[in-house]
Amino acid sequence: MRLPAAEEFDLRKGVYPQEVLDAVETGYVRLTVEDNGLHDHFVLFRNREIVGAFSEFADGRKLYSRQALDHILSLNQEALAEVATYREETLENIKKDYPETFLDPGTTEKFKIGTSVFTGVLSGVKSGDLLDVLVQLERQSLVGCLRVTREVEDFVQEGAILFKETPVAAVLESADSVRLGDEALREIALFFTEGKAYKQENKFVEDYLFFNNASRLKSPVEETISSEKASEDLQRFMALKMVGLERGTLVLNAPCNGTFSFEALLRSAASRNFDGYLWVRSEDARGLMVLGQGKIQAALVMDSSGELMGREALRKIYADMESSGIVDFYQLPSPPHISQPFEPEETDDVLVKRLLGEMGQDLMKEVSLAKEFKKRWKSRRKDQGE
Known part of the structure; x- marks a missing residue:
């Protein structure tokens, strides 16, 4: 699949996907990964929102749209990244030529966080600074949630920020814990690079708040995210x-x-x-x-x-x-x-020097006194014929 020439582009070596997926406003991020051959992954953006994706593997396999995006977001290895900028009309031309690459924003999806099952209509995939994304969704009067996922070595973190036109609650599930409310929001802000926005029934959000009262946000999101x-x-x-x-x-x-x-x-x-x-x-x-x-x-x-x-x-x-x-x-x-x-021996050497520095002359004085005492004691015993 050939993409048009970019207005401008930047190459970045040895980066992880999550480090560059918020680096372009309108254009694409290309990730080249080496794993038994070279594999190319493309993510397309419009106004910092992910609108399409495709992957081309060394063995000839290809993935498009949602399937490709899910695979790309799960990557956790270093890649060669190409960050390219397009004009709006260039992106529209790509959509006409390769419609299978673009996401269908009307997809209904179901997922589980903690004990709660979420069902919603996908309205978009957002990327960039979390606070900017929350402001954007608030302007859209979203009733639903922003879902975030993060793969670590042994488990997947799943979280959501719930909206009733403004952010009202947050939850984040890890392998051995569930964080709620402001604590969950702070944690999400640390690793956020992209998330899926879903429209949901107002009743679902109200029921969630009723049964999960501890997940309610108690402070303004700006204050929570920028707190000490x-x-x-x-x-x-x-x-x-x-x-x-x-x-x-x-x-x-x-x-x-x-x-x-x-x-x-x-x-x-x-x-x-x-x-x-x-x-x-x-x-x-x-x-x-x-x-x-x-x-x-x-x-x-x-x-x-x-x-x-x-x-x-x-x-x-x-x-x-x-x-x-x-x-x-x-x-x-x-x-x-x-x-x-x-x-x-490296850590022992540093430790000894620090301890000597702290005790300083007092230690040397005590050692000298001890030696003098021992010398006098031996001399006294000798004089007494012991």
Whole structure:
């Protein structure tokens, strides 16, 4: 299938589909994936709304429209991305030549989130910034929901933001939990790149609110998405993305006053063979320490000057913990996979230097006094003939 030449285009190497599917307003995103041959996937956009899709595989197979889009949205591997811009009339010409590529917005679909079964008429596939999408749907006086899905390694997250002309509720189901209301909305905002908008009966939305009262949004969506907690979660989400980890489950929140306090927490994690990561918060930085079987595997720090990784990040975290901070322990279901983990002597070396830095001259003074005491004691015993 040949597409017309683009007004302008941009090539991006080694990106994941979710990172570029909101990069064009009107045009297409082409994703080339290598997996026993080269496979091409195209997603067509009009005003940031997905309107069509098709896939061409190395073995000659082809997928169109909804089937192609579902396959593309499930991709979770690096690709070569071509982001191209079209004029409206160019997109209309493509629709005339290849109508099978475009989505049928009148499709009725059924899906389940938690214990609730949703049935609705697809009105469009939205992409871009979540807040912009919510404003757009509000202007359309949508009665229904915006459905979001996200595939992770072992499960699929399913969520929805419900509308009665304005956003009124939110729900997000993960493998082991269901988030509701403002908490669900904050979580959806972290990973949203695209979602399907459905028109539903007003009675369905009202019944859902009646039986799922906890899912109601309590604060304005703008306030919830841009809140301090959402900003903190976004920083953590971006840090995890850089090292390729999932969000995990919060199991401990502990204040730290000094390196010894911090080391006590690390020893506790080591004794439990802890699998997960520590999110370390100090006054001027945020740090990530990845632990596998209780041992430090990797470290990352984000502050106003940028990012630090490896031993530099580890030193920064220990330095920040000399004064005070807060440490959140997030558990993962299995040991994290880090391509280049620390060697044990690396973390030991950094730890010893930080502890010496904290104890400083006081430690050296105590050691000197102990040696002098031992020397005098031996001399006294010798004088007494013992």
